[in-house]
Amino acid sequence: MLPQHNAKPHYKPNVYDVEKSIVRKRIIPVIGLHKLQQIKPLAVTRFYNQLQENYSSDYARHIHVVLRNAFVMAEKWEMILDNPIKKVIPPRIKKKEMKVWTVEQCMIFLIEAEGHAHYIAFSLAIHTGMRRGEILGLRWKDINYKTKTLRV
Known part of the structure; x- marks a missing residue:
């Protein structure tokens, strides 16, 4: 079983919700069936192989990061002596x-x-190359009408 993650104060709400969903929907149904101390590198490797068959390499890597962080905390809190994630090759991101x-x-x-x-x-996205979050984060004070510029 993965340790309860007390990370909420350290994350932005949206990031916390996404990672909580990853833990609930992807990690716990497979890895969470075992006691924390009994999880071995081979089980994690099989989990990663299964992820790479069913999901994008970016998503599999994100799940790895969430799982790695959980095991780092379990190690820090002395819930495990040996971190199996350190012995596993993480999913590779395909370009x-x-x-x-x-x-x-x-x-x-x-x-x-x-x-x-x-x-x-x-129009902003096409003409400036700005990303969605940058465009949605613009405020009126970011516009300089005299110099005809935007501050991102």
Whole structure:
């Protein structure tokens, strides 16, 4: 069984909720069936292999990070003497080829999106390369009308 994670004060609420969901839905149903001290590197390796068959490499790696953090805390709290995660090769992230639109595709999209409620956000993303979180985090005070610039 994994240790109860008292990390909530150290995480942003959204991150905590995502990681809590990973623990509940992915880790506990497989790894959580065993007592903490009985979890061996082979069991973790099999778990990782199963993850890589069913999920993206990014997601499998994220699950590894959550599991590793739990075992680091279990080791720190002296709940285990030997950390099996240290003896396991973590899931590797497979590099994906970046797919980008041509200038023509961008222009067609912006023409079609004209009048859409999120048109300004779409336009900012295409013209500046800003990410969704950066666009959604903009405030009026981030706009400098004199210099015609945005501060991200």
